[in-house]
Amino acid sequence: MNDVRCPAGHRKVDTLYYQLAEELAQAITSGVLKPGEKLPSIRKLSAQRHVSLSTVMEAYRALEDRGLIEARPQSGFYVARARLLNLPGLTQPPCEPLEVVTPPVLWPYQASELKPIRVDFGLAILDPDLYPTQQLQRLLSQVTRHQPKLLADYGKPVGDGELRRHIARRALAWGGQFEADEVLITHGCLEAINLCLRAVTQPGDVVAIESPTYFGLLQMLESFQLKALEIPTHPQTGMSIEALDLATRDGKVKACLLLPNFSNPLGCLMPDENKQRLVALMAERGIPIIEDDLYGEFFHRGERPRPAKAFDPAVEDGGGNVMLCSSFTKALAPGMRIGWVVAGRWQREIERLKFINTYSTPLALQQTIARFLENGGYDHHLRRLRRAVAEQVGAAVDAIRRYFPSDARLNVPQGGYVLWVELPPQVDTRELLRDSMAEGINFTPGELFSPSRSYRNCMRICCVETWTTRHEAAIRRLGELIQTRLPLPD
Ligand SMILES: Cc1ncc(COP(=O)(O)O)c(C=O)c1O
Known part of the structure; x- marks a missing residue:
């Protein structure tokens, strides 16, 4: 079980057979390939995919070990009879806003x-052990050795200029079009969301959320005396835009808080087309989106998915309705608690609230992360x-x-x-x-x-x-x- 490497030292996930097996596994668990359906012969699939016979054999063997397919003598390979299928369609929460009471x-x-x-x-x-803690520790010592005054300085409420620049630069990769001075540094993603909720809601307001959703977000709604309206959510494609459309017609919903990229706990990924519709619909109704993109970097294959923010026009062009929140806590340094928010139209209000809430975020930690990003080891x-x-x-x-x-x-x-x-x-x-x-x-x-x-x-x-x-x-x-x-x- 400890064997996560192939004998040649390559990671399993990089091998052709593993990628083929994963692709077929996805097709089976999502129902594209039905239980009992016959799979192409080894020869046929090898010709179709331009891979060797042994690659296909290995992939089929891996799927057999996982109980997803079965070999029938003299006949070939079949999708195994139903065992642990994917979750069925949309969740079906109650359609009334509810007060949140932590169990x-x-x-x-x-x-x-x-x-x-x-x-x-x-x-x-x-x-x-999954984090580069030694490198970070060395950088932290360098930063404080060269600039001991960082420990005696509050820093600006908006955060360190270099770090803000790196965050804006990295966002270019997914089409994020914002300047460094639109980024505000926070204590983790939680403070970012906390400030956004305070900027756009009053006690008693209703906030639309995915169902199910991360309990930390529910606790925050509870602490601000906000009501939660659970929106049906699909285990693969995320919050239903149709359901959100219906739920926001009467003007009661004052904000929409969600994780379009790999939500917690469903792990669903909203397709770009839905993100686009989400952004357009909420802008049309004047409902701000608070987007939690904490898990956006954790894609298992393919490319980094774009946050909904990628579909939000700039404030000057009438956009800025999406408040993008994220952090380095899951991806780089949980103990440093460095997060950020790009708050669009609410930027000034968020800066004011940050000033009141925690004033600023420790400068030495921000600069340590900025150095790490500068050195190029992050990717x-x-x-x-x-x-x-x-x-x-x-x-x-x-x-x-x-x-x-x-x-x-x-x-x-x-x-x-x-x-x-x-x-x-x-x-x-x-x-x-x-x-x-x-x-x-x-x-x-x-x-x-x-x-x-x-x-x-x-x-x-x-x-x-x-x-x-x-x-x-x-x-x-x-x-x-x-x-x-x-x-x-x-
Ligand atoms: C969905 C979600 N948002 C926010 C957080 C907290 O983020 P941070 O540690 O950056 O404050 C978590 C932590 O588990 C989370 O799962």
């Missing part, structure tokens, strides 16, 4: 009082991080398919590192958590991701460490514990 289970959960944890699928915090680091994360997720998906009951539904994300599993309705995942924690296995119960507590039979599994036999055994054990909560077959 009591959240606090011990966040305060890590659930110890001792042997295997942690609970918090979305990646293994510290290399991101490539390694993405590969490691994609492998962790792939291994977890395989294990869940092997050990969870066949009527569970799993969403295979295209990016990020959280998995969302829907279990049969009899399974209450809070009770399951109580049992699994007795054995030191942590995960997040689904109830925490919705103000209507709609997802009691769901669970979020975070894939934050290199996969080992310990993780495999924990998933197997979770599968057994789930099985004990299901009625015996007749």
Whole structure:
């Protein structure tokens, strides 16, 4: 299980057979290839794809090991009979705005009082070994050695000029057209979202959110006495634009807060066409979009997806309705808590609120990150991080398919590192958590991701460490514990 490298030292994800297997796996789990459907013969697929026979054979073998296809003697390869399909279509939350009340289970959960944890699928915090901490530590010492006064300086509320320039420069790659002075540095993505919500809402207002959504965002709504309107969300394509259109006709919704790129917990990715429609619709109705792009860099294949902000015209051209929030906490340095916001039309108000909220963000930390970006190692680091994360997720998906009951539904994300599993309705995942924690296995119960507590039979599994036999055994054990909560077959 520790074997995440091929014998030649190449990463598995770089090999042709792995890429072919992944592509077919995606087609199977999304239902493009149906259970029982015959796959092309090895010879035919090899000719179609211009790859060797052995590449196709390897890919088919990998899919067989994952239980996705089966070989039938004298006949060929077929998509296996249904086992752990993708989640069905849109989620169906209640259509009324709700006050947010944090369930009591959240606090011990966040305060890590659930110890001792042997295997942690609970918090979305990646293994510290995945980060270039030694390089950062060296840069931090250099920065403070050369400029000790940074430690005696508040810095400007908007943040360090160099860091803001790097953020604007990097955004050019996805079509982000903003200047360095439109970026404001924050304490992580959470402070960025916090400032945006305060800029555009009043207590009692309604905010449209994905359903399910990250519990940290729900807590923020709760603390500002905002109501949440859960919008049906598709496990592959994200928030339904049609549902949002209907929900925002009466003028009650004052902001839309969402993660178009690899949402937490569904991992869905909104197609560009939908992002475009989202931006146009919200601009037309005068509803600001608060976009959380924390996981945008965590794509498993292809290119970095564009944030919705890419479709928002500049303020001078009548745009600036999207407030883009992100941070370096997941991608580079969780402990530094450096985030940012590009707030468009609300820029001045956000600057005012930052001044009131925390005044500024530690300069030495901002400059350390700016140096890291300057030195050019960031893209290399991101490539390694993405590969490691994609492998962790792939291994977890395989294990869940092997050990969870066949009527569970799993969403295979295209990016990020959280998995969302829907279990049969009899399974209450809070009770399951109580049992699994007795054995030191942590995960997040689904109830925490919705103000209507709609997802009691769901669970979020975070894939934050290199996969080992310990993780495999924990998933197997979770599968057994789930099985004990299901009625015996007749
Ligand atoms: C969706 C989402 N937004 C924001 C955050 C917090 O971001 P930061 O650590 O940069 O404040 C998290 C943390 O898990 C998250 O999952």
